[in-house]
Amino acid sequence: MSGLSDRQVDEIAQRLAARLRGGGGATTAAVHEPAAARKSAAANESLGDGVFPDVDHAVEAAATAFRRLGEASLSLRESLVAAIRAVMLREGEALARHAWEETGLGRFEDKVIKNRLVTLKTPGPEALQPRTWTGDRGLTLTEWAPFGVIGAITPTT
DSSP, X not given: OOOOOHHHHHHHHHHHHHHHHTSXXXXXXXXXXXXXXXXXXXXXXXXXXXXXXXXXXXXXXHHHHHHHHHTSOHHHHHHHHHHHHHHHHHHHHHHHXXXXXXHOOSOHXXXXXXXXXXXXXXXXXXXXXXXXXXXXXXXXXXXXXXXXXXXOOOOOO
């Protein structure tokens, strides 16, 4: 996998959080939660296990993070994705158990497999490598780029 130790993963996460905060002294949780969501959350008695009061606030936070990460170097993004993958490989079973216990849907064992597959198979910055080729019709250059945030509610059965 990434070959990163837990300490290295934590250091990368902290550096990213500091960079996204602009070097300020906010907590890591505040990086993921825009001011509007914090105010709205304070007005709610309880969010349960959620971070945001609704999908609109979650999408707003994701769009802010997307813009900030768009300004980051590819090497930082590669480190971030490696850190996320390392944490998911380490904690994917616990996350699967939590999801299964919370929803009562599906099988715990299947959720463990799904988390591992998503962790290992979801493309990261490596999928953004430019490609070139030539032929009888000239030179073609393809540069892939992330295009934004999609907010969706996925139905379950």
